[in-house]
Amino acid sequence: MNNVERDALYFDHAATTPCDPRVRAVMLTILETEHGNPHSTTHAAGRRAAERVEEARAEVAALIGADPREIIFTSGATEANNLAIKGAARHLAAMGSPRRRVITVATEHKCVLESVRDLAQEGFEPVILPVDFNGLLDPAVLQKALEVPTALVSIMAANNETGVVQDLAALAPLVEQAGALLHSDLAQAAGKMPVDVRRMGLALGSISSHKLYGPKGAGALFVRRRPRVRLQPLFSGGGQERGLRSGTLPDFLLAGFGEACRIALVEQEKDAAHLAHLRDVFLARVRQSLPDVVVNAEPAPRLPGLFSLRLPEGRRALDVIAAMPGLAVSLGSACSSAEIAPSYVLEAMGLGRDEAGRSLRLSPGRFTSAAEAERAADRLVQAAQIKTALAG
Numbered sequence: 001m002n003n004v005e006r007d008a009l010y011f012d013h014a015a016t017t018p019c020d021p022r023v024r025a026v027m028l029t030i031l032e033t034e035h036g037n038p039h040s041t042t043h044a045a046g047r048r049a050a051e052r053v054e055e056a057r058a059e060v061a062a063l064i065g066a067d068p069r070e071i072i073f074t075s076g077a078t079e080a081n082n083l084a085i086k087g088a089a090r091h092l093a094a095m096g097s098p099r100r101r102v103i104t105v106a107t108e109h110k111c112v113l114e115s116v117r118d119l120a121q122e123g124f125e126p127v128i129l130p131v132d133f134n135g136l137l138d139p140a141v142l143q144k145a146l147e148v149p150t151a152l153v154s155i156m157a158a159n160n161e162t163g164v165v166q167d168l169a170a171l172a173p174l175v176e177q178a179g180a181l182l183h184s185d186l187a188q189a190a191g192k193m194p195v196d197v198r199r200m201g202l203a204l205g206s207i208s209s210h211k212l213y214g215p216k217g218a219g220a221l222f223v224r225r226r227p228r229v230r231l232q233p234l235f236s237g238g239g240q241e242r243g244l245r246s247g248t249l250p251d252f253l254l255a256g257f258g259e260a261c262r263i264a265l266v267e268q269e270k271d272a273a274h275l276a277h278l279r280d281v282f283l284a285r286v287r288q289s290l291p292d293v294v295v296n297a298e299p300a301p302r303l304p305g306l307f308s309l310r311l312p313e314g315r316r317a318l319d320v321i322a323a324m325p326g327l328a329v330s331l332g333s334a335c336s337s338a339e340i341a342p343s344y345v346l347e348a349m350g351l352g353r354d355e356a357g358r359s360l361r362l363s364p365g366r367f368t369s370a371a372e373a374e375r376a377a378d379r380l381v382q383a384a385q386i387k388t389a390l391a392g
């Protein structure tokens with residue numbers, strides 16, 4: 001880590017988390033001392049690698065209340081989401097199912113939205129449902145969409161821009177009654193809030209390692225066994241992962257992912273309390289100087305460690321970020337050249353161009369201290385006090 005990185009206040013854990021030192025230690029041991037292919041089990045080196053993979057599978061399963069046989073390793077949540085949505089829809093079509101509707105929500109991650117939209121080319125009917133001002137999906141809206149025979153519904157557990165937590169326990173029975181499969185993108189939720197695939201009524205669920213202090217490049221898809229959910233694989237190959245995901249598994253990454261899940265399960269409540277405290281410290285301090293600051297979707301149930309802050313009128317998030325180089329946060333908007341396009345997530349919640357352009361995403365983490373939250377608040381206030389004219 002160089003000095004710039006060490007001095008920076010990192011408030012962008014929703015984008016990615018640093019590897020937990022305990023995760024790093026596990027991965028380094030494997031990199032330095034083990035070299036087997038987990039699929040070459042005719043010798044001890046391969047068998048050891050396979051054991052590492054199975055240990056990791058058990059840890060990932062435990063974090064979300066699944067059976068280890070229900071975990072398919074992938075390269076991350078993007079791949080898991082693609083496999084779940086395209087794989088399930090294609091399998092049903094191949095079995096002769098007349099169900100063509102695939103439903104998702106306007107605030108989903110791009111990899112879900114694009115996977116659903118891509119299916120239109122294969123004769124499916126993508127339906128993108130709206131959310132209310134707090135980013136929540138109204139069960140009545142889902143119920144109405146399910147009047148047409150539906151293959152699959154994909155609803156994320158927690159949103160990556162606002163932290164809004166959907167009420168899956170209330171929505172799942174509607175999907176089940178309609179005879180459709182329910183998939184959830186759990187990338188932001190796993191390790192950050194209690195996740196139980198049975199209680200949530202999921203047929204499929206996607207996780208990402210690098211969102212929970214594990215390495216980048218690893219993820220998993222939960223595929224329910226009873227009643228059994230079948231998928232068409234995305235890749236042709238050696239038939240690893242029960243034929244659903246061919247390719248040699250990266251044992252050291254998966255061991256790190258497993259260790260990250262083990263830690264997350266043990267420390268999730270402690271982490272959540274810590275993150276809620278950091279958020280409260282940060283917001284109280286910011287509001288002393290900027291009382292008009294708003295948390296987008298504040299009334300909705302939200303993750304404790306991820307919030308979208310709307311600055312008072314007259315400030316532009318892009319300018320504020322530029323004025324605080326030592327504080328790493330995300331824009332609540334997608335940026336193209338010098339223009340700010342409102343984030344589609346905030347736009348779906350009814351925010352206008354100006355409101356979205358004043359929004360920042362902040363996400364402290366497990367290793368952030370209260371003193372750092374105070375320093376971050378001071379830097380933000382200082383930067384926001386450099387009054388900037390709104391473009392347009």
Ligand SMILES: Cc1ncc(COP(=O)(O)O)c(C=O)c1O
Nearest residue numbers: 076077078109160185187188208
């Ligand atoms: C909600 C959500 N889904 C999916 C992804 C993609 O995850 P990955 O980087 O593991 O492909 C992310 C991360 O950007 C995310 O926040």
